Amino acid sequence: MxxxxxxxxxxxxxxxxxxxxxxxxxxxxxxxxxxxxxxxxxxxxxxxxxxxxxxxxxxxxxxxxxxxxxxxxxxxxxxxxxxxxxxxxxxxxxxxxxxxxxxxxxxxxxxxxxxxxxxxxxxxxxxxxxxxxxxxxxxxxxxxxxxxxxxxxxxxxxxxxxxxxxxxxxxxxxxxxxxxxxxxxxxxxxMPDAYTMIAARLEDLREKNDKIIATIEKELATELTARGIHANVEGRQKQPYSVWRKMERKSIAFEQLSDIFGFRVVVDNVEDCYRVIGVVHTKWAVVPGRFKDYISTPKQNDYQSVHTTVVGPGRQRVELQVRSELMHDIARNGIAAHALYKDGRSAAKESLTSESRSYQWLRRTVALLAEGATPEEFLEHTKLELFHDQVFCFTPNGRLIALPRGATPIDFAYAVHTDVGNSAVGAKINGRHAPLLSELQNGDEVEIACAEGQAPPAVWEGLVMTGKARSAIRRATRDAVRAQYAALGRQIVTRAFERAGKAFTEDKLKSALPRLARPTIEEALAAVGRGEMFSGDVVRAVYPEFMEERKTIVPRPRGEAGWFGLKKATSLVFKFPGGDPELNSISHNGSHGDLPVRFAPNGGAVPGDRIVGILTPGEGITIYPIQSPDLTAFDEEPERWLDVRWDIEESRHELFPARIRIIAINEPGALGTIATVIGDHAANIDNIVFKPISADFREMTIDIEVNDLKHLNTIISHLRARQVVSKVERVNG
The missing domain is CATH 1.10.3210.10 (Hypothetical protein af1432)
Structure with missing residues (x-):
């Protein structure tokens, strides 16, 4: 001790x-x-x-x-x-x-x-x-x-x-x-067995290559001394875990690794770093694509070095890291190497934010908490940031953006600003138009095209690499869904007040929020839209004296042919002639007999859509997605509206109708490219209608059959990534 x-x-x-x-x-x-x-x-x-x-x-x-x-x-x-x-x-x-x-x-x-x-x-x-x-x-x-x-x-x-x-x-x-x-x-x-095996192999390899390593160290040091460069040349070996991780990541055997040994050259100053590179590249052949300059563009953890690989003595591939003494200290000890806590002065703490990129990252990460991320989302974001290597890209005005390897222009847009990411509709990489899902490379200049009122597709969440982008997309999706449910809830509540003969105002609803256990009017309306709260409960919260008689008929599933998996209904409120409001349900042998169900024309609906049913006496129920403009035709007939929901068994693999509209470049193979994307994603094309809109572009309206909303959004996203596609959107009505 x-x-x-x-x-x-x-x-x-x-x-x-x-x-x-x-x-x-x-x-x-x-x-x-x-x-x-x-x-x-x-x-x-x-x-x-x-x-x-x-x-x-x-x-x-x-x-x-x-x-x-x-x-x-x-x-x-x-x-x-x-x-x-x-x-x-x-x-x-x-x-x-x-x-x-x-x-x-x-x-x-x-x-x-x-x-x-x-x-x-x-x-x-x-x-x-x-x-x-x-x-x-x-x-x-x-x-x-x-x-x-x-x-x-x-x-x-x-x-x-x-x-x-x-x-x-x-x-x-x-x-x-x-x-x-x-x-x-x-x-x-x-993993003690894996550790023992790799450590033993590394030890054997070191014993075999000791002479080669010593020869390279001596030859390199001699060459630098002859050029008047004071340098410390040291051979180094990868650690067992680093070796194992690379074997796992690249699915290769130990014998296939070519960079187990490397050499570090530590010099006095930055100028000597580049002088060393000049000497090395002059004396030995460079391995293409293996030069990285982390001095001019440091990593976000403050790491600085110049990396290169050459074919050295004995035709050996030699990896070199060249850095100054200060860079070497920071590379080993990181944030602890900064002088700010070494001089004992309290003022040092204030300089940390400007001196250390690591600490800036830490503060930015913690700032995400202010955006309302859940602990699980926060941990997910931080792990994404912790585990990825980086690429460095630039905005058109020269601002440097560091991103995880594999990042796309979508990640880049969110790194610039959340509003830029949410409104992104296109990108240019190095001056050329490119899909938003393109993988970015070191040194790319990226320009993002934005459109006012645009919202990020939910499918982007699974395609981006950065935690910031993922959490922002998730938040935007939640906000959009909440707004959609709130709009539906407002319609339902307004009709409920009309049926009760009561006046509906937001001020009256606001005063009733404590009785509804909801913090805001939007949350209350969204709860009604989601089916979590009955509209009559809202009426009674505002007018406690209001009484409504209701009876409930238990929903019964329907599985025969012609029924499509719409198995349950909630809050199906409508008026029968001369009667009071009742709750009804879709059933095949209930008190109201069989009710045929069909999809609306012009787009249909898919699982994942918020849907409503329109009752036509004597004909059955037609299902519409809530965003369908065709529903405006029934605004004056609230008694025909049924609030329904999906209940699909996971084991079933039914396809559901959807319609998309594509603006495609008029060139040979365009239709084949589009059809291939749809086919590769296991969707079915039911009908195609062509419409020329100019000499260079054609409009295609395609009826397809998909599994669900996620499946449809994935197809749309991949269609947008094709160069022949100028625009693609879903059609409802």
Whole structure:
């Protein structure tokens, strides 16, 4: 266990002006507070906070962070209080220890929903002061180093959580050295056989290639020295987890990996980085497509280096990373390498936002909470941001946008601004028109075309790569659906008030909201539109004296041919001549006999649509999607409206009619391309009508049969991505 003077010496090595009094007081206070407490290993518990502090001294962090590390378990595991810590060590350290105490109470290995909520709290806490995160990561690293003392089931849960959250979070903060160790320790406990196999293969490979590596190091160093460049050349080997992840991602064998070994060249300054590249590219042949400049365009975790691959001595492929000393420090320690917490000045914290892209990302991520994302959506967004490599694209005015690899112009649009994403209708990549689903590449210049009043299709949610885009699309979809239900609910409620002979105003409904347990008028109307609330309940909430007689007929399913899976009905309110309002239902042997059901012409309806039925006495029920303009013909006949819903068995694979209108370029093969898209998605073409609208364009109205609304939207989205298609939209009436 580290002695008191050793702790002070470790800090003074990089900070001669360290606050020795505070460090000594923290050591003695924590030792007394933890007393005879033991860890699972049998070691004194006090050894753990000392090891955490030692990890942070390796990162050369400020005195307050080291003191907080020594004290980080005192409030949680001893009789110490926040007030006592504040009094002895100051409010700054007290706040850090209190933040760590709250994080310690988070059980991130609990069920997924609770894990999401706790992860949200974690990022909220560390967004206040990044030093909380640094101590937390060091705490997790020491716990992982001693994980073998824990029970097997607990080891697996903690290792999985480390691999799932803490290791990628360390990487996102630029702390690659810590990420590598966390990943390998977790990998060792989660997949011991795979770890042992890969580690053994790496050891054998290193023994075989030792001479080659030494030769390349020497030849490269000699060449740079001859050119007057002071450089440290070092061979490096991939970590077992990194090797395993690449084998899994690319589905290749160990023998097929070509980049297990690489070389790092560390020089004095940025100019020398590019001089090294010039020397290397002059002496050896470059492997095309393997040059990346992260100095001019740093990664979002502040990583900077120039990467290249050449065919070096002995025809060996040699991967090189070239960076300065400062870049090397940031590459290993990330946000902890910034000078802002090393000088002990309180003003340093204020410079963090401008100095560190990592911390800017953290604050942007936490800002999503203000947009109303659920904990699960927040965790989904953050994981998307944590786990993807990046590409760098530009707006037409030169603004740099960093996106996950595989991102599309849709992701780009949402990265620029949510309103741009919601209204996006087209894109230009490097000056040429391109589908919105095109995969972006490094260096692309992207221009987004927008249309006022446009709303993002729900199908986009499953096609984008960024959490910001996904959550924005999901939110826009929810808002659109809520507005649609509210509009339907308003119609239903208005008719209910008319039948009751009562006046309907929003002011009266607003005063009745507490009785309806709804926060807003829109929510109340949407609840009626969704069938969650009966319109008569709204009337009675506004006019408590109102009485309505109702009788209920239980819906009965219909399965014979000619019936299409519309099996249940709710709130089917209409008037019989000379009678009171009744609830009726579709049934095949009920009191009203068989009611034939058919789809409306000119577009039909598909599962997923909000639908209504129009009753025609003696003929049956015609089903319309709620957005059909044909419904306006029945506005003056409220007694014919039936509110119905879908009830489709998952095992059934029926197709339902829909109509789409396509504006296509008039060129050979256009129809074939469109038909292929529809056929590839297992939809059926029932009818096609052509209409020339100009010499260059043709309008096609196509009746197709699809499984449901998602199936239809997927087809429309893929049609829009074809170059021969100028416009495609669904038709209802």
């Amino acid at each position: 580290m002695r008191q003077y050793e702790l002070v010496d470790r800090v003074r090595r990089y900070n001669p002006h360290a606050d020795e009094v505070s460090l000594n007081r923290a050591y003695v206070y924590a030792m007394k507070a933890h007393g005879a407490q033991k860890r699972a290993s049998g070691d004194p518990f006090f050894s753990h906070p000392l090891e955490v502090a030692a990890i942070l001294t390796d990162m050369k962090l400020d005195d307050a962070t080291i003191v907080a590390a020594v004290l980080h378990d005192t409030i949680e595991d001893t009789d110490s209080t926040r007030e006592e810590i504040d009094k002895l060590f100051g409010s700054d350290i007290g706040r850090l220890v209190d933040g760590l105490t709250k994080l310690k109470r988070l059980d991130l290995v609990s069920k997924r929903a609770a894990q999401a909520e706790n992860f949200r709290k974690l990022l909220l806490a560390v967004a206040e002061d990044v030093r909380v995160l640094l101590v937390k990561l060091a705490d997790r690293l020491h716990n992982m180093r001693t994980l073998h003392h824990m029970a097997a089931d607990k080891r697996a849960r903690i290792a999985e959580e480390t691999l799932d959250i803490y290791a990628p979070l360390a990487g996102r903060m630029g702390m690659q050295r810590m990420r590598d160790e966390l990943e390998d320790l977790a990998f060792r406990h989660l």
